[in-house]
Amino acid sequence: xxxxxxxxxxxxxxxxxxxxxxxxxxxxxxxxxxxxxxxxxxxxxxxxxxxxxxxxxxxxxxxxxxxxxxxxxxxxxxxxxxxxxxxxxxxxxxxxxxxxxxxxxxxxxxxxxxxxxxxxxxxxxxxxxxxxxxxxxxxxxxxxxxxxxxxxxxxxxxxxxxxxxxxxxxxxxxxxxxxxxxxxxxxxxxxxxxxxxxxxxxxxxxxxxxxxxxxxxxxxxxxxxxxxxxxxxxxxxxxxxxxxxxxxxxxxxxxxxxxxx
Numbered sequence: 057x058x059x060x061x062x063x064x065x066x067x068x069x070x071x072x073x074x075x076x077x078x079x080x081x082x083x084x085x086x087x088x089x090x091x092x093x094x095x096x097x098x099x100x101x102x103x104x105x106x107x108x109x110x111x112x113x114x115x116x117x118x119x120x121x122x123x124x125x126x127x128x129x130x131x132x133x134x135x136x137x138x139x140x141x142x143x144x145x146x147x148x149x150x151x152x153x154x155x156x157x158x159x160x161x162x163x164x165x166x167x168x169x170x171x172x173x174x175x176x177x178x179x180x181x182x183x184x185x186x187x188x189x190x191x192x193x194x195x196x197x198x199x200x201x202x203x204x205x206x207x208x209x210x211x212x213x214x215x216x217x218x219x220x221x222x223x224x225x226x227x228x229x230x231x232x233x234x235x236x237x238x239x240x241x242x243x244x245x246x247x248x249x250x251x252x253x254x255x256x257x258x259x260x261x262x263x264x265x266x267x268x269x270x271x272x273x274x275x276x277x278x279x280x281x282x283x284x285x286x287x288x289x290x291x292x293x294x295x296x297x298x299x300x301x302x303x304x305x306x307x308x309x310x311x312x313x314x315x316x317x
Contacts, residue, residue: 057120058093058105062113071312074185075107096123110315112308143183146248150180153244157237164233167219167299168279172241174215174306175275178208179248181313205313212307219299222292229295234283242276275302 063072069086072093076084080098087093095104101120108115154176161169181204278298285294 057118058095058108058115059118060091060093060108060113060115062111063091063093064088068113070183070185071111072108072113075111076104079103079107092118112312112315142251145251146183147180149244149248150176150183153241154180157241160233160237164230164237165222165227166229166234166279166283166295167215167222168229168282168295168302169234169237170218171215171299171302171306172238172275172279174208174211175272175302176241176244177211178306178309179272181205181208202314205310208306208313209310212303212310215306216300216303219296219303222299223296226292228290228292229283229286231283231287234286234295235280238276238279238283242273242280245272245276275305278302 060072063069063086069088072086073084076095081095081104082098083096085094097104101117105115105117154173157169157173157176161167161173185204275298278301282294282298286292
């Protein structure tokens with residue numbers, strides 16, 4: 057049993073799954089609200105921990121014991137077709153919102169929306185890697201993950217550079233546009249988590265994970281709040297600040313993906 061403080065949303069669960077894909081693992085049981093992972097595996101607990109630590113989620117071994125034959129669990133057979141259908145929908149939603157937020161961010165002169173678009177791309181990349189990996193070997197999965205990580209890294213740097221550029225020019229964003237598109241993005245993230253709840257084992261804890269999807273939901277709420285502050289104060293600083301924060305979060309996620317081995 058591992059305590060993983062930084063694992064609080066489905067995209068981070070996917071990263072953990074990718075990290076352990078080629079180890080002798082019989083079953084994985086995720087509890088996102090509790091930040092806990094139970095692994096039935098061969099080999100030693102140290103082998104599992106050594107794979108989890110480079111992710112930067114703060115993984116710690118909480119308990120380890122040998123299982124009897126009766127206790128050992130086998131992973132349920134995967135329904136690849138159902139998983140693929142769900143992943144296609146998730147990929148489509150996130151990819152569409154990436155395009156919408158990017159276009160709206162340019163139109164509304166909002167660094168926050170542009171950075172949030174990159175966050176949508178980050179989710180799309182994770183789901184795209186998972187879709188590519190359905191029925192494939194672990195090596196294919198890791199190779200695709202690294203490619204997604206490189207693209208995410210480049211987009212995160214671009215978002216941060218755009219935020220700095222807007223700070224230099226001093227353009228005031230369109231506050232109403234910011235809030236409207238961020239509300240749409242928030243609805244898209246909720247829809248994605250509901251889809252996961254319907255198509256994954258342990259649907260109840262996946263629905264609960266919606267509450268703890270800090271990266272996505274807080275980013276959306278942050279852009280909405282920034283838009284309200286821009287409208288109230290007449291200053292672009294709230295937009296610039298949220299743009300820098302979200303860009304940094306996306307950049308950190310890209311580094312974590314690139315550290316997968």
